Amino acid sequence: MIFNASSDKIIGTIDLHHIDSNNRKAEIGYWIHSSYAGQNIISKAVKILCAYSFEVLELNKLTIFADVENIPSNKVALKTGFQLVGTKRQDIIMYDQYRDMNEYYLLKSDFLQ
Incomplete structure (x- = not known):
């Protein structure tokens, strides 16, 4: 969870999910x-x-999936060094409609350079 330091209120979250220990990979989610x-x-x-x-x-x-229309989320992925793999068309259903998702990845070797 991400807190506002002055008020101790939760202002967001970030987590690892779909952790695959065998293949040493995971997804990052944030809000x-x-x-x-x-x-x-x-x-x-x-x-x-x-x-x-x-x-x-x-x-x-590490992988980040971002709705193609969520410009700020896509900017976060690019700004933090993730590379765009491609777009998964109609990948999830949100608000009763199919949504296209951009897929980004970051390798350990690229991060540590």
């Missing part, structure tokens, strides 16, 4: 309240989680 967007909070959190994932958990690959 932040709209009033805190654009302040580089999520980008900083992603970088910290990447460092932890590669250095402590010894993962080799």
Whole structure:
């Protein structure tokens, strides 16, 4: 969870999910309240989680999926060094409609350079 330091209120979350220990990979998911967007909070959190994932958990690959229309989320992936793999068409259902998702990845070797 991500907290506002001055009020101790939760303003967002970040986590690893679909952790695959055998293949040393996982997905990163994040969310932040709209009033805190654009302040580089999520980008900083992603970088910290990447460092932890590669250095402590010894993962080799991290993936981020972002709705193609979620421009801020796509910017976070690119800003933190993830590379676009491609777009998964009609990959999930959200709000009763199919959504296209961009898939990004980051390898440990690229992060540690």
